[in-house]
Amino acid sequence: MHINYRVFPTVEKKAKNIEGDNYVQICNIPEFINGLLFELGHREGIDKFIPARDTCRKFEQKPVFEVTTSAGKVWPVVVVEQKGLLFCCVPLVEQGSNTRPPLIQIPSVTMGFSLLCGLADFLRQVPVSEQPAWKPVLHKGKNSVYLSITEYIKSAQYEKKSIPDVWDLYGTVACKAELEGAMPDITLNISHITEGNSLPLDHLMIHPCVQTADSAVIIPDETGSVRVAPRRVRFTPPLDMFPLCHYTVSSLQELPVKGSYEMKVDGRTATVSVNLKLSDKVKNVFDYCELQIPFYNRNNKISSLHIFLFSHLSPGQKFPSKSLSVNLDATVQFNENKLTNVYNDPFCVGLNAYAQLFFKILDFTHSGCYIDPKSVQVSPNTKFKLTIVQEYLSVEYKIWNSQGDALISSVPKGVLEPHSDDIDKEIISDS
Known part of the structure; x- marks a missing residue:
């Protein structure tokens, strides 16, 4: 020892x-x-x-x-x-x-x-008996920088006037760098697309390896719209894949896929109707798109109805270009005998139910966030292979049955209306 x-x-x-x-x-x-x-x-x-x-x-x-x-x-x-x-x-x-x-x-x-x-x-990260712990590991081989932006949308839709839909949009910028030298530096711009509405990134949380990061600046143009200035970040990357920064987006005004779900039960038969409407601001090419309708506390042969949208949306395909909407109808027959593997949920009884949408869109972010390849610089100067990817995924994307009740949480009114002092503090902390 x-x-x-x-x-x-x-x-x-x-x-x-x-x-x-x-x-x-x-x-x-x-x-x-x-x-x-x-x-x-x-x-x-x-x-x-x-x-x-x-x-x-x-x-x-x-x-x-x-x-x-x-x-x-x-x-x-x-x-x-x-x-x-x-x-x-x-x-x-x-x-x-x-x-x-x-x-x-x-x-x-x-x-x-x-x-x-x-x-x-x-x-x-140090190879055993080859290099002392006080000396950093040096990369040998081809130089490369891999950057990925993964953006997530989480939502709960209710299709009720008394209950507004809620959603969260947030993302992560990850990096994997294999560069020669003891402590190489990377500088890059986290930018926004110029077409359409740019959504500023809120509460940018950076990795400890980041040495400098510009604060958020929103610039109005002559037409009255706003332009989000790029945020320049300089950092010394660790050896492994790591999250360069996390961000949230609070200014999203509409969901990528607006859904309505209606389920009615008559005896042992349930009729299901779902409508999905794609926003015209979202890229209409999906890597996958799947709708799942779980049946809790029901005696049926299947625990959930998986609709892969195969007749409408298969990997690499789109919503209908004219309507950007899909209608799905199904009938489910329940059994009389109780099954041992039936799902249980204390809330999802009777008409209390939801459908859940899973989708993934490549080379797209809803906020318009992207990394400008021309802004990526490495010091000391060296040739390197640059790979940048983007993906947009759904997380807990639930559409509640409009015929039943839904799980909701309320926020005190005072929290939704911060004082001007609080707003100033948020802007300062963001820098």
């Missing part, structure tokens, strides 16, 4: 001042390690019941542990285990570890856990 450790005297001195007589010094590192291995089950075996370790009365808060030594109990000990390696640290508790404050109130626990995860990820 190989042990590497480091003690910070300034932290030790501060801990002594905070803890006073309750201070527990970690003077015997091998003893501390043996106690930690015992708590993790690497001593005496994890399959053997030991009351001091395995009693159900013991309160656990993994990955934070308490280690018993001859000098006393050491808490909190943060542990990350990965591929036969144990990474651990003892954070400083400003309130005093004897008081045992909730973990959420101890910032050093979060910082320590993040540090250990970063160390584990870094060492995981």
Whole structure:
């Protein structure tokens, strides 16, 4: 067993001042390690019941542990285990570890856990016995940069005047870079298409590797419409695929596919009618488009009705170009005998039901977000292969039966009408 450790005297001195007589010094590192291995089950075996370790009365808060030594109990000990390696640290508790404050109130626990995860990820990327941990891994081979924008739409449609439809539009920009050099830099523009209405990105959350990122700027033109300025981002990419940034879009005015679902039940027969209307602002080419109608708490031979829209929409095909709409009708016969594999849901009884749409559109984003290939630059300057992809997917895209009730949640009116001060704070935080 190989042990590497480091003690910070300034932290030790501060801990002594905070803890006073309750201070527990970690003077015997091998003893501390043996106690930690015992708590993790690497001593005496994890399959053997030991009351001091395995009693159900013991309160656990993994990955934070308490280690018993001859000098006393050491808490909190943060542990990350990965591929036969144990990474651990003892954070400083400003309130005093004897008081045992909730973990959420101890910032050093979060910082320590993040540090250990970063160390584990870094060492995981270093080939064993070929390169020391302090030296970065150098890429050898063809240079390439892969960028992808994945945008998601989540919605609940009710087809009722008293209940407005709700939706969320959000996305992720991911990157995979294989470049020569110890620490190459990449600079690129996250832009918007100029045709049609541009939708600004809200609350852009960036990866820690990003060094600089421009703030959002909306520029009005002579016609009164607005243009969203590109956001330039500079970063040093990690070795693996990683999320460069996440974003949300709050200014979407209409859904990509407007749906209506009507189900009526007469005895053991249910008649289903669905209409789907595609927005003219959405690319009319689908990688796939599938409608699922689950039947909960029903005694039927099938747990759900899968409509692949094969007679209307198959992969690579479109909605009818003139109407941009599809009508689907079906009849489902229920059984008298109860089945053992029937779906159960406490809410979806009687006419309370929904249909769910799954679709994927390639080379398209609803917000108009894209990465300008001409803006992608690598430093130090080198030739590289650039690949940029886009995709637009549905997530929990539900259409509730207009003949029944639906699950909804309401937001207090004051939340929907923020004060001007709050709006200013959001604009500032976005930068």
